[in-house]
Amino acid sequence: MKKVVVMLALFTAVWACKKGNELLGEEEQPFLGFEQPANFPEPAYDFSRNPITKEGFELGKKLFYEPRLSRNNTIACGSCHIQSAAFTHHGHDVSHGIDDRLGTRNPMPIMNMAWHNEFFWDGGVFDLDFAPVNAIHSEVEMDETVTNVLKKLRAHPEYPDLFKKAFGSEEITDALFFKALSQFMLMANSANSKYDKIMRKEQGASFTETEERGYVFFQKNCADCHKEPLFTDLSYRNNGIRPNRSDDQGRAIVSGNPKDAYKFKVPSLRNLSFTAPYTHDGRYLTISRMLDHYQNDVIDSPTLDPLFRRSDGTRGIPMTEQEKADLLAFLKTLEDPTFLNNPLLAEPFGSDFTVN
Known part of the structure; x- marks a missing residue:
């Protein structure tokens, strides 16, 4: 009887930890890579130059929610692209960026990006890999430069190793930085309505x-x-x-x-x-x-x-x-x-x- 009680206590503790992790969003989720929905056309993005891997996606996800991409380390991509709002800036007519500065346009959703050839309301960017440059350099969004962002990432204790896991080298370059962000955005697909x-x-x-x-x-x-x-x-x-x-x-x-x-x-x-x-x-x-x-x-x-x-x-x-x-x-x-x-x-x- 004592053994049963001990086993029950252990089971309860494991179950509680599992539920706690679920509530905190830490439960391990399977990574299946990019999957084309059966009712969708062929993607426009060229995956041959940036194949999505688990490590690349995880790096891109960390970068997407990384406030060091902004001048004063307070604004991330995820600040204006919120998942529960289909990665838009819900509740704001135009983007609210660094120092609470206002943009002039409502952020478009990050959704099904693999099927787009041009980006933003005016199509001013023709490659998804370059899309983050606009926000990083914008005075009303992140007010930073890509050069400074890379310096911050290189000085961070985690990023060199994460880049090595994703791309085989600790070197942090602008090309790899953009590819990682693209890998995250390419996985933001809505096709299950x-x-x-x-x-x-x-x-x-x-x-x-x-x-x-x-x-x-x-x-x-x-x-x-x-x-x-x-x-x-x-x-x-x-x-x-x-x-x-x-x-x-x-x-x-x-x-x-x-x-x-x-x-x-x-x-x-x-x-x-x-x-x-x-x-x-x-x-x-x-x-x-x-x-x-x-x-x-x-x-x-x-x-x-x-x-x-x-x-x-x-x-x-x-x-x-x-x-x-x-x-x-x-x-x-x-x-x-x-x-x-x-x-x-x-x-x-x-x-x-x-x-x-």
Whole structure:
């Protein structure tokens, strides 16, 4: 009897430790590498020049949540790209960076990056490996330089060994630094929503009548820009939003072409409920208000996308209140809880990451 009591106590202690680790996010998770969803196209990223490994991914994850990437060691990539908000800066209309400085645009989600060729609202970066440079050098985000970041990492007691495990050398170079960050971002994939399960005919999943009506409306009125399954065609379009006070002209700033004025990258509709506020400057707080824009508020301009010009001379997307409710129901099927709560992508417990 005494032996049974001792064994029970040991079992209880082990179980308690296991549950404690789960609560703290420390439970060991299997690393399966990059997996292409069955209903997705081939990725655009060239994995042959940066194959994802467990060690490379773990290094990239530590760097993503590393505040030393900023001038005063307070702002990490994860400060403005929060997992529970699909790696956006939930609750902020524009980015809040170092010293609480304000940017001019709402951070786009880090999600399904392997299928993108260009990045940011204006497409100003054409390679994922270079994307972090913008934030690091931005005066309103991290206000640092890559050179200084590398110096800090080289002086850190852990990073030389982590780079050796990931890339075979303790040398910390800018190329390897960017590759590690890319490995983390390339694993931030959302492809397990109700919609995805229906498209893959998994687990008997099916739309409700309301969701089905919303899907039909979406395919007729929205799918040209928000192309399945990424729910973006990766193009740049002027959707008739009134210019803001800073007169942000979007794609034209990068291309220098006046015909690109007020065009911005078409955002994905995945996980919309968690990525508020909406548009490039975060002016709309709810999805319903965003749809109101398409119903009633589309502003005319020379670069307005032709899709928003109706044959009767009016603009926007006509929809009844019932159609709007149906569409909102369909958009809910694009939510992916497994992505929003994936422990592999979560901030490491015990990090010195500081959120401003």
